[in-house]
Amino acid sequence: xxxxxxxxxxxxxxxxxxxxxxxxxxxxxxxxxxxxxxxxxxxxxxxxxxxxxxxxxxxxxxxxxxxxxx
Numbered sequence: 001x002x003x004x005x006x007x008x009x010x011x012x013x014x015x016x017x018x019x020x021x022x023x024x025x026x027x028x029x030x031x032x033x034x035x036x037x038x039x040x041x042x043x044x045x046x047x048x049x050x051x052x053x054x055x056x057x058x059x060x061x062x063x064x065x066x067x068x069x070x
Contacts, residue, residue, distance in 0.1 A: 003028075 026033040032047025
């Protein structure tokens with residue numbers, strides 16, 4: 001596990017020393033999490049409603065709300 005600032009995570013992508021790109025990123029306070037798999041075409045984000053709405057409304061991102069599983 002590594003810790004640092006979110007803005008610095010970009011240096012880990014494609015870094016042969018790291019081995020794999022980050023697959024799980026979360027806030028220090030655990031208020032949100034981003035999960036992805038190296039061979040999937042999408043990532044999942046869970047967090048507060050304001051974060052999710054910002055992602056859904058960002059014109060630069062392709063985002064959909066997944067149905068909540070009971």
